[in-house]
Amino acid sequence: MTIAPLLRAIAACSALALLPAAQAAEPVRIGLIAPFSGSFADYGKQMEGGVKAYQKLHGDTVAGRKVQVIMKDTTGPAPDVAKRLAQELVVRDKVDMLAGFGLTPEALAVAPVAEQAKKAMVIFNAASSIITTKSNYIARVSMTLPQISAPMATWAVRNNVRKVVTLVADYAPGIDAETAFKTNFIGGGGQVIESIRVPLRNPEFAPFIQRIKDAKPEAVFLFLPAGEQGVAFMKGFRERGLAEAGIRVIATGDLTDDHVLPAMGDATLGVITSFHYSMAHDSRENKAFLKAFADANPGAGRPNFMAVAAFDGMNAIYEALKKTGGATDGDKVIGAMKGMKIMSPRGPITIDPVTRDVVQTVYIRKVEKVNGELYNVEFDKFADVKDSGK
Numbered sequence: 086m087t088i089a090p091l092l093r094a095i096a097a098c099s100a101l102a103l104l105p106a107a108q109a110a111e112p113v114r115i116g117l118i119a120p121f122s123g124s125f126a127d128y129g130k131q132m133e134g135g136v137k138a139y140q141k142l143h144g145d146t147v148a149g150r151k152v153q154v155i156m157k158d159t160t161g162p163a164p165d166v167a168k169r170l171a172q173e174l175v176v177r178d179k180v181d182m183l184a185g186f187g188l189t190p191e192a193l194a195v196a197p198v199a200e201q202a203k204k205a206m207v208i209f210n211a212a213s214s215i216i217t218t219k220s221n222y223i224a225r226v227s228m229t230l231p232q233i234s235a236p237m238a239t240w241a242v243r244n245n246v247r248k249v250v251t252l253v254a255d256y257a258p259g260i261d262a263e264t265a266f267k268t269n270f271i272g273g274g275g276q277v278i279e280s281i282r283v284p285l286r287n288p289e290f291a292p293f294i295q296r297i298k299d300a301k302p303e304a305v306f307l308f309l310p311a312g313e314q315g316v317a318f319m320k321g322f323r324e325r326g327l328a329e330a331g332i333r334v335i336a337t338g339d340l341t342d343d344h345v346l347p348a349m350g351d352a353t354l355g356v357i358t359s360f361h362y363s364m365a366h367d368s369r370e371n372k373a374f375l376k377a378f379a380d381a382n383p384g385a386g387r388p389n390f391m392a393v394a395a396f397d398g399m400n401a402i403y404e405a406l407k408k409t410g411g412a413t414d415g416d417k418v419i420g421a422m423k424g425m426k427i428m429s430p431r432g433p434i435t436i437d438p439v440t441r442d443v444v445q446t447v448y449i450r451k452v453e454k455v456n457g458e459l460y461n462v463e464f465d466k467f468a469d470v471k472d473s474g475k
């Protein structure tokens with residue numbers, strides 16, 4: 086071995102040591118944890134699409150530092166995998182913050198990692214109420230199930246829906262949705278004649294749909310995690326003739342998420358949902374978002390609420406880094422996010438300074454055809470809604 090490469094290496098090291106600027110130029114590393122494969126693969130893809138749309142519009146540098154997003158696939162729902170990935174991201178990849186989280190059990194598994202490592206953890210979807218109480222380093226820019234479900238109940242009683250069956254996925258967000266819906270619906274004079282909970286993994290809907298039909302409610306209130314499950318439910322609902330039996334569907338907007346809505350077909354026409362984002366939301370910010378998403382993600386199809394939350398989450402991170410002058414210390418980043426107001430494609434949102442949870446308008450929407458395509462058309466709203474589940 087000649088001495089030259091060694092000398093060169095030593096020279097390179099000492100040059101780096103003399104350059105404090107080299108450290109300031111280190112990228113900000115964000116570890117994005119979500120399912121990118123398996124039956125919830127869309128969650129990761131939507132979030133990635135939202136991140137790309139944000140960086141398409143705002144670049145990949147903020148406060149003088151490049152922003153690098155490292156995506157990790159949980160294959161979920163897999164809380165153990167999510168936790169291991171978070172630990173690897175912190176220890177090996179030296180990430181400055183954690184983000185993503187499509188599913189509540191994965192967010193809950195990672196919360197102690199963020200707490201211990203003192204890293205900001207920004208939730209792009211996971212929506213059971215309790216998550217933000219699990220670490221002071223967590224901020225949420227998406228929604229919570231109580232926040233969305235309570236207005237649906239209020240709207241239903243005001244509009245003469247009196248007798249309902251509830252059906253939810255049997256895990257924390259589903260229980261949150263059921264509880265918040267029942268509280269407001271029964272409180273408003275309505276009657277819940279049956280409450281059905283279905284497994285999170287691979288539910289077989291046929292027997293549950295028959296139970297709904299037999300109970301003869303005026304409507305079924307539904308929370309199912311976005312994606313394939315809603316498609317399967319609506320297929321069974323149509324095949325068993327529930328609409329013909331006079332049963333309406335009211336649901337959280339996870340059911341008719343913009344990405345899967347075209348595949349659900351005309352059986353969804355007239356379905357009423359409550360939610361924080363619709364692709365059909367009429368605003369300048371939403372138009373800019375839809376264009377950036379399409380430009381940055383050719384062939385990806387429609388963006389949904391998870392893409393929007395990822396877009397807004399990146400916005401919150403960039404704005405926080407501007408305030409901290411590029412410092413990524415967890416206390417400083419979360420401190421900068423407390424009370425932050427963001428003009429989202431969905432409308433204005435605030436990160437509550439005390440709970441670090443999102444405060445926003447909840448819209449009531451109806452599935453309609455616009456120019457021959459299915460959309461969730463907003464027709465009523467509840468302003469400044471906080472999470473009511475804590």
Ligand code: PHB
Nearest residue numbers: 188189211212310311339
């Ligand atoms: C969640 O697990 O928190 C979750 C997943 C999908 C949704 C909403 C909430 O559509």
